[in-house]
Amino acid sequence: MSANIFDRRRVNGPPRSVEPLYTDEGDVKPFTNGGRADGRSLDQLRPIFIKTGPLAVQPTFSPTAPSGSAYYEQGKIRISCAVYGPRQGRKSNPRMGSFDCDFQYAPFSCSWKRRPHIKGADEKEIALILEQAMAPAIRLEAYPKACIDAFVTVIESDGKFATISAAINCISAALADAGIELYDIVAACSMSLNASQWVSDCNQAEEDVSQCSLFVSRMPSADEITYLLQQGKTMPDQTDRAVQTCSNSCARVYAVLSRYLQASMEQPAS
Amino acid sequence: MSSESVIVTPGRRLGLTQEYESGPGTYVRNGMIYSSILGTKKIEQALAETSDDSIKRPMLFVERQNTKFAIPVIGSEILGRVVRINPRAASVAIMMVDSAPCQEDFQGIVRVQDIRATEKDLVQMINSFRPGDIIRAEVISLGDQRSYFLATTKNEHGVVFAQSEAGNSMIPISWEEMQDPKTQTIEKRKCAKPVT
Amino acid sequence: MASLILSPAEQDFIIRGVEKGFRGDGRGSLDRREVTLRTGMISQANGSARCRIGSLGVGTDILVGVKAEVNTWAAGEPEECGTIVCNVECSPSAAQEFEGRGADEINVELTQLLDRIVGGEQSGLDLRKLCIIPRQAYWVLHIDALVLDVKGGVADALVWATRAALLATKLPRVVVESVTDDSGVARAEFDVVDDAEDQMGLEGARDLPLAATFNQIGRRYVVDASEQEEAVTQAKLTVAVSPKMEICAIQKGGMLKGFAPSLLSEITQTALRIAKEEFARFDALFAEASKHNGELDEEPSTGSTFLEPF
Structure with missing residues (x-):
């Protein structure tokens, strides 16, 4: 709008406008001075918070409410998941039920440029990854001909592999909240390789400068790894070490998940 | 019916199949009973069995207060x-x-x-x-x-x-x-x- | 994958056979089926390859074409590198369920898998050499794969065919000169030399990885599962290894079960062990394919080379 146009019908603002003053904090480069930007140690995970049942409509049984839901936070990652089911499936298999997962980034959630409102190939692939990571843990033989649907929405993402791991943890919590029979809760954790050192639970800035990223999802009771994904080059012994360390981190995440789920049962009216 | 109010998450070991029967909300693997849902662990004592020679084991099951959604099963x-x-x-x-x-x-x-x-x-x-x-x-x-x-x-x-x-x-x-x-x-x- | 329905008796037969070390076609648990490789059959593409794993008519057949295009640099893109864009499509001729939108899910899965293995720095290709003028123009390689037949082991065939296509890719030479325009500002301009003889291969293509998929059947695992073995697979792991014995990518597939951690490390060790033989086999096949290609240049090139019994 030209500063010279004077609109007599309205109260005009000042004719000249100036850009606000920004204090440039400067990008904090990850791994400067050998430490991490947020002060964590190399194998320290970001703090986790879980709340189950936030999407349930009071009273708990309503035709359109999800059977179970969970809200998950890990550092700056925020994810919400709703589970519907067991309900009539489209592909009805008389031997076992089916598990379907839908994953989407909220338009404001990612730091990288993406076309909003359009489901990209990466979201579709992550949905497949989540299905393959969670399906071994669900007792699908107990739900013949039925299907269980999980819908994951990422409200804020911080690290691609860390977000996928967080989504797995969130779905586990939502399935437990829905009362669906599981063999075990699946816990997942991610790591990245930076200058020959494995760093646990990296955020986006740290992942961007790493040579390789990896995440592992694990069922501790059966001691089974339900999913493993590595992207980037490593020497074989590095991968072995990473899988070991990551499995141990998964055990810690599992402990946190169990504690939160137990606490949610103890206070039913929250 | 004696009950212990222990809240269990899925995948927790509850007992051995030698000592208990597995009830709803549990599954058996390798001779061990594990919980399969999030709920309270409960033990139901065996009813007095007169006709059966075998000693009936108490039943281990996991109970959940909230409505559990059902799917049709043959015979229901x-x-x-x-x-x-x-x-x-x-x-x-x-x-x-x-x-x-x-x-x-x-x-x-x-x-x-x-x-x-x-x-x-x-x-x-x-x-x-x-x-x-x-x-x-x-x-x-x-x-x-x-x-x-x-x-x-x-x-x-x-x-x-x-x-x-x-x-x-x-x-x-x-x-x-x-x-x-x-x-x-x-x-x-x-x-x-x-x-x- | 195109799912085959097997009776419980057939499933039991395969599982018990694998546990004792026997496979339906007599292979050992780490043996791959026969591989046939052909390159250069698509004249319009900068590089092409067709790979069939399995015998004639009962194999997984994949055709890969590589096309190079010059892109103008836009702000936000890497300043001194070219890029690689992968796309995999399953043709309805492979399975009836791939008709219409039926192949969407598997297309996405395979595209992301291929992108993970060859779509960036980890592929071994020198992306800096694909830059023509920094911050102005760069080559983008479009790798398009068409799955023509699926009989087990798609991921492996995909990576083999892509490696062959990239090794056979020839980029035209680019001449960069500095041009001073009227206002005295020196700019760089490039010109693509339109000479079929004056072409260069891709730098670093020898470092491209090969993939092997390990399927867990019962308590043992096999390499390169056939269609029947895939129907009985509980979980599978695809490991991509580079010629320098580095692990480039690992991805698990399969919905029914997870892996025990000890089995996982055993599989990665095995992947490295068989990598040497796999690369030797690939190099021999590729050399033969290039020779075969050279012989055909003497005849008038028509579409008949593509229709040869393959």
Whole structure:
């Protein structure tokens, strides 16, 4: 709008406008001075918070409410998941039920440029990854001909592999909240390789400068790894070490998940 | 019945199969009983067994307060609403299974030969069910791609609630007739025997 | 994958056979089926390859074409590198369920898998050499794969065919000169030399990885599962290894079960062990394919080379 146009019908603002003053904090480069930007140690995970049942409509049984839901936070990652089911499936298999997962980034959630409102190939692939990571843990033989649907929405993402791991943890919590029979809760954790050192639970800035990223999802009771994904080059012994360390981190995440789920049962009216 | 109020998450070890039976909410692997849902661990003591030689083990199960959604299983009793009828079958929306609600209505079908136990060839759909009736039925098969197969052959199965053409709730007067108390008209249905 | 329905008796037969070390076609648990490789059959593409794993008519057949295009640099893109864009499509001729939108899910899965293995720095390709003028123009390689037949082991065939196509890719030479325009500002301009003889291969293509998929059947695992073995697979792991014995990518597939951690490390060790033989086999096949290609240049090139019994 030209500063010279004077609109007599309205109260005009000042004719000249100036850009606000920004204090440039400067990008904090990850791994400067050998430490991490947020002060964590190399194998320290970001703090986790879980709340189950936030999407349930009071009273708990309503035709359109999800059977179970969970809200998950890990550092700056925020994810919400709703589970519907067991309900009539489209592909009805008389031997076992089916598990379907839908994953989407909220338009404001990612730091990288993406076309909003359009489901990209990466979201579709992550949905497949989540299905393959969670399906071994669900007792699908107990739900013949039925299907269980999980819908994951990422409200804020911080690290691609860390977000996928967080989504797995969130779905586990939502399935437990829905009362669906599981063999075990699946816990997942991610790591990245930076200058020959494995760093646990990296955020986006740290992942961007790493040579390789990896995440592992694990069922501790059966001691089974339900999913493993590595992207980037490593020497074989590095991968072995990473899988070991990551499995141990998964055990810690599992402990946190169990504690939160137990606490949610103890206070039913929250 | 002794109970310990321990909250367990899925995948927790509860006991050995040598010492306990596994009940609902648990599964067995390698001789160990694990919990399969999030709930309270409960032990039900064995009832005194006189005829059986083997000593009955107490049952370990996991209980959950919130409504657990059910899916139709062969042999379970369902409550459903008749959606559509045609001379060969009636489409039913299954709403409850064994007194547990379903998350979403499942689809079932009552074929005309499964409505009655006797004189199956003389059954007419229009005299057995009408759209909008609530029926109690049994699941006899997992059925095909779309529907479960149901049957109302038992005496306690059939129409439990129906509205007459005038719009009033009808009362069953015999196994094949229902009467509208206000207009006194009689309509034909396959009625369920009221359970006392 | 196109799912085959097997009776419980057939499933039991395969599982018990694998546990004792026997496979339906007599292979050992680490043996791959016969591989046939052909390159250069698509004249319009900068590089192409067709790979069939399995015998004639009962194999997984994949056709990969590589096309190079010059892109203008836009702000936000890497300043001194080219890029690689992958796309995998399953043709309905492979399976009836791939008709219409039926192949969407598997297309996405395979595209992301291929992108993970060859779509960036980890592929071994020198992306800096694909830059023509920094902050102005760069080559983008479009790798398009068409799955023509699926009989087990798609991921492996995909990576083999892509490696062959990239090794056979020839980029035209680019001449960069500095041009001073009227206002005295020196700019760089490039010109693509339109000479079929004057072409260069891709730098670093020798470092491209090969993939092997390990399927867990019962308590043992096999390499390169056939269609029947895939129907009985509980879980599978695809490991991509580079010629320098580095692990480039690992991805698990399969919905029914997870892996025990010890089995996982055993599989990665095995992947490295068989990598040497796999690369030797690939190099021999590729050399033969290039020779075969050279012979055909003497005949008038028509579409008949593509229709040869393959």
